[in-house]
Amino acid sequence: MPHESAPDVTPYDAVLLVSFGGPERREDVLPFLENVTRGRGIPRDRLESVAEHYYELGGRSPINDQNREFLAAVEEDLRSHGIHVPVYWGNRNWDPYLTDTLARMRDDGVTRAACLVTSAYASYSGCRQYRENLADAVAEVGDGAPRLDRLRHYFNHPGFVEPMVDATLTALADLPDSSRREAHVLFVTHSIPDSMNDASGPDGGAYVAQHRAVAEEIAERVRQETGHRYPTELVFCSRSGPPQTPWLEPDVNDRLEELAADGVTGVVVVPIGFVSDHMEVIYDLDTEASATAEKLGLHFARAATAGLDPRFVAMLRELLVERARTERGLEVRRPTVGVLGPSWDVCPAGCCANPRGPRPALCGSD
DSSP states (O other): OOOTTSOOOTTOOEEEEEEOOOOSSGGGHHHHHHHHHTTSOOOHHHHHHHHHHHHHTTTOOSHHHHHHHHHHHHHHHHHHTTOOOOEEEEESSSSSBHHHHHHHHHHTTOOEEEEEESOOSOSIIIIIHHHHHHHHHHHHHOTTOOEEEEOOOOTTOHHHHHHHHHHHHHHHHHSOHHHHTTOEEEEEEEOOBHHHHHTSTTTSOHHHHHHHHHHHHHHHHHHHHHSOOOOEEEEEEOOOSOTTSOBOOOBHHHHHHHHHHTTOOEEEEEOTTOSSOOHIIIIIIIIIIHHHHHHHTOEEEEOOOSTTOHHHHHHHHHHHHHHHHHHTTOOOOOOOOSSSOOOOSSBOTTTTOOTTOOOOOSSBOO
């Protein structure tokens, strides 16, 4: 029997952590990259170039270990609050694959699960593509596959934003006194094609708008804490498309070059586009951007991601309870910070459209 004070998460009998996936040994790197880029016509030499990033880190992506640690922390948090539902984990691009995880959930008797996607923002690659993969996995598992509901976007949930505020303050404190006050704060996220941003959300432009709202909120909280407004801007990393296709700019390395030329001596990079230290953080920021800053003579500090911060871990429980109450027709509190309100539970029709044409997707009104 559940503890009498335990939150009721009916109708859900499981949680599913939905993530990107990553290789865990050297020989898996190229097959993984082929999975990620299938159908996009990426040249083999480009894949081999990206593979070198993984080889420099021992041929192992950090993301799977991070997901294991996050899953264990979530399980403990749920148990400590009297919520006894299993937590599963499935990936889009590598083991454990979503199809295998859903088959295990079916065999375990799971009927309905709430899904947390490890991507906080609206875009095709950050939301609808996951929804398409969930639809494919459910179709492959067939009869008895559990019903899946995606928990709302959490880019402006206090459990995500507040750890990033503290991480930004810590990174600023790590800069030398001589460069701290005039430092620039660069909020970094994954670049996507301009056309994908234009199609993100139900009305377009949601990807950039959501990131800007988070950056503005963090900048204001930092101002309140320090009494100083730091120059801030949104920059991008990890562009992977052909040069003739416009992608969101500026690239973080290009912006570092410009800032150094303008006489700036210190920068803090804040990876607001990532929930943990993914490859884009470990390589693109800690390796490449750090090297660029060193070459330019810039003092450089990187803020931590939300990762295993207890507030971020607790956020999943709060979103689960919130959605469960909504599904039972009860009044619900939907906490957010910043200028944008809470995101939708069910993605609107046409939201974050697939640039290659319509495909079945779960968790939406279409």
